[in-house]
Amino acid sequence: MIRILVLHGPNLNMLGVREEALYGQHTLHDINGLLETWAKKEGVQLEAKQSNSEGDLVTWIQEARGLFDAIVINPAAYTHTSIALRDAVLSAEVPTIEVHLSNIHRREEFRHHSYLAGVALGQISGFGATSYLLGVQAAVDHVQSTQSASS
Ligand code: DQA
Numbered sequence: 001m002i003r004i005l006v007l008h009g010p011n012l013n014m015l016g017v018r019e020e021a022l023y024g025q026h027t028l029h030d031i032n033g034l035l036e037t038w039a040k041k042e043g044v045q046l047e048a049k050q051s052n053s054e055g056d057l058v059t060w061i062q063e064a065r066g067l068f069d070a071i072v073i074n075p076a077a078y079t080h081t082s083i084a085l086r087d088a089v090l091s092a093e094v095p096t097i098e099v100h101l102s103n104i105h106r107r108e109e110f111r112h113h114s115y116l117a118g119v120a121l122g123q124i125s126g127f128g129a130t131s132y133l134l135g136v137q138a139a140v141d142h143v144q145s146t147q148s149a150s151s
Helices: 028-042 056-062 078-079 081-093 129-150
Strands: 005-008 045-050 072-073 096-100 120-126
Touching: 005 028, 005 056, 005 129, 028 045, 028 078, 028 129, 056 072, 056 081, 072 081, 096 129, 120 129
Parallel strands: 005 045, 005 072, 072 096, 096 120
Antiparallel strands: none
């Protein structure tokens, strides 16, 4: 069974009440519910975690090595600041997909740069909760194609 770790970064616990015009009305609980329903239907093992702390996210990425086949992460504001998250992705060697609810390229200039993008498989940005569903689907497709290439 394919194992996917979904990580939510800082302030995403505030979804539903936070800047609704940008991030929509879905709470983090709603998004995790959508992902769980999707995972059951697809027969995928999915674990979702949120932290406001950069260190937690670094540790969870490191620990994913050998335990998960792919990571889908919304690093939130750490996208634009964190070399530590980038280094964690490089050291864990777990294929990682970056997702954002809003389209970061249509927003303030400081959000256009992502420290993660250069080490991620790809970035999905701007589709609200659907960004996560596209992210986990892309993760499964990637894992399946890598597994079938190596068998
Ligand atoms: C975000 C975009 C980031 O720029 C911002 O800091 C967030 C959320 C998004 O999902 O659109 O907290 O990652």
